[in-house]
Amino acid sequence: ADRAYNPDGTLVSRRQPGAVLDDSDEVARRCVRMATEGEIVAVDGTVIPVDADSICVHGDSPGAVDMAKAVRAALDSGDIDMYWEYTGTGWSVILQREISEAPADTQELYQAVADADLEESQVVWLDAAEANNTYALATLSSRAEELGVTTISEFAELASSNPEAATLCGATEWLTRDDGYPGLA
Numbered sequence: 746a747d748r749a750y751n752p753d754g755t756l757v758s759r760r761q762p763g764a765v766l767d768d769s770d771e772v773a774r775r776c777v778r779m780a781t782e783g784e785i786v787a788v789d790g791t792v793i794p795v796d797a798d799s800i801c802v803h804g805d806s807p808g809a810v811d812m813a814k815a816v817r818a819a820l821d822s823g824d825i826d827m828y829w830e831y832t833g834t835g836w837s838v839i840l841q842r843e844i845s846e847a848p849a850d851t852q853e854l855y856q857a858v859a860d861a862d863l864e865e866s867q868v869v870w871l872d873a874a875e876a877n878n879t880y881a882l883a884t885l886s887s888r889a890e891e892l893g894v895t896t897i898s899e900f901a902e903l904a905s906s907n908p909e910a911a912t913l914c915g916a917t918e919w920l921t922r923d924d925g926y927p928g929l930a
């Protein structure tokens with residue numbers, strides 16, 4: 746819902762203007778329309794039916810957090826039966842927990858989110874997928890040596906003490922979410 750679609754149902758290339766939507770209200774409207782009416786609207790206005798049994802929601806734009814909230818609201822209201830969610834998003838966005846308090850172990854995080862969501866909202870988390878959406882930072886070994894950085898903690902320290910030296914490129918979502926770059930700096 747946070748990406749623009751061509752009339753044939755394919756995603757508009759990210760290189761095209763308007764490919765990634767950054768209007769959180771529009772993202773929420775599209776997400777709800779996908780979930781409740783089973784359709785998306787292409788850039789030219791063509792309505793594309795969507796098989797609601799196969800909707801996969803993933804966001805990589807500033808509207809992704811709002812989209813996660815909209816999808817969760819649809820689950821809570823009974824408009825949808827199930828959706829895919831990341832444990833990090835469950836922890837920070839849905840349960841509104843501090844990133845700094847999240848368990849570092851992926852299985853412990855999954856269990857903490859599943860237990861809290863069941864207790865607080867009566868939402869059952871099915872078994873965790875084997876897929877892992879772990880972020881990592883990559884750099885040339887020569888640059889790492891020059892900066893004295895070999896761990897994420899060291900990079901976070903550099904970002905706090907010398908932001909000009911801590912330059913990086915990343916997905917908009919990671920650069921703006923509390924559990925992304927802001928959590929490091």
